Amino acid sequence: MPSVLITGATSGFGKAAAQRFAKAGWSLILTGRRQERLDALEKELSQQVPVLTIALDVRDSDAVTAAISGLPEAFLPLTCLINNAGLALAPEPSQKVALEDWHTMIDTNITGLVNVTHATLPLLLKNSEGASILNLGSVAGQWPYPGGHVYGASKAFVQQFSYNLRCDLLGTGVRVTDLAPGMAETEFTLVRTKGNQEASEALYRGTTPLQAEDIAEQLFYLATLPPHININRLEIMPVRQAWSAFAIDRDPA
Ligand SMILES: NC(=O)C1=CN([C@@H]2O[C@H](COP(=O)(O)OP(=O)(O)OC[C@H]3O[C@@H](n4cnc5c(N)ncnc54)[C@H](OP(=O)(O)O)[C@@H]3O)[C@@H](O)[C@H]2O)C=CC1
Numbered sequence: 001m002p003s004v005l006i007t008g009a010t011s012g013f014g015k016a017a018a019q020r021f022a023k024a025g026w027s028l029i030l031t032g033r034r035q036e037r038l039d040a041l042e043k044e045l046s047q048q049v050p051v052l053t054i055a056l057d058v059r060d061s062d063a064v065t066a067a068i069s070g071l072p073e074a075f076l077p078l079t080c081l082i083n084n085a086g087l088a089l090a091p092e093p094s095q096k097v098a099l100e101d102w103h104t105m106i107d108t109n110i111t112g113l114v115n116v117t118h119a120t121l122p123l124l125l126k127n128s129e130g131a132s133i134l135n136l137g138s139v140a141g142q143w144p145y146p147g148g149h150v151y152g153a154s155k156a157f158v159q160q161f162s163y164n165l166r167c168d169l170l171g172t173g174v175r176v177t178d179l180a181p182g183m184a185e186t187e188f189t190l191v192r193t194k195g196n197q198e199a200s201e202a203l204y205r206g207t208t209p210l211q212a213e214d215i216a217e218q219l220f221y222l223a224t225l226p227p228h229i230n231i232n233r234l235e236i237m238p239v240r241q242a243w244s245a246f247a248i249d250r251d252p253a
């Protein structure tokens, strides 16, 4: 039975991915910080497949190493790692952002992802043919926009780290993908605005954003491709989202 380790399984893409992989009979290792949500997910999905939940902050490298090195044999070898835990903060311009918010994004989206990848690589290499590392990047890693500052930069890191991992893993059979979604309706904007429900609802109102299930379907597709295929980067937007023109600063008329 193949197994998948999903970070950030307590919400959004991670939770939908847990449900999608469970439907296909995969064993699940689910992590996130919120214990009660992990418990609910375990209760829901353990009727279908073996489920191991681990309350974990990906920023804590010692905790990540201990948890992953202590995985029970029943969940090994690992077939897929989904590096999904992440967040954006402070949609304001850079000059108005608290330094702490930049640090939180770097610590989670970059250091956290690196922590989990480093601890998990030996497990993926044991079952390397057809194994996958699926990293959640973002359109923000490729396309700049006001208020994107460190969030976009952290996702650019995810893209380049994914490509560089591919180089090092050449010949092992382990695939690496930077999955880069555009606007998707999850708790992402609620987190970004520090709990502003109205701002979150307003962003998604009157348009058709991606849903968590759309991304889960792509993750499952990537993880189950024939083992000789690697999709390096997969960028997905809702049909109702596109780029905008360059902004120009002009003298007053
Ligand atoms: N929604 C969108 O528009 C897009 C999102 N993305 C990316 O997709 C990923 C998932 O986002 P999405 O599902 O939308 O957002 P959600 O806010 O719905 O989910 C984020 C998940 O990350 C977990 N998480 C956050 N910080 C930590 C941490 N320090 N340690 C462990 N887990 C953590 C949360 O769990 P908990 O709080 O329990 O720890 C939660 O399960 C992120 O990397 C995001 O940047 C990319 C493109 C578009």
Ligand SMILES: O=CCS(=O)(=O)O
Binding pocket: 137, 138, 139, 140, 181, 182, 183, 184
């Ligand atoms: O990564 C999230 C999508 S967006 O808010 O940057 O468009």
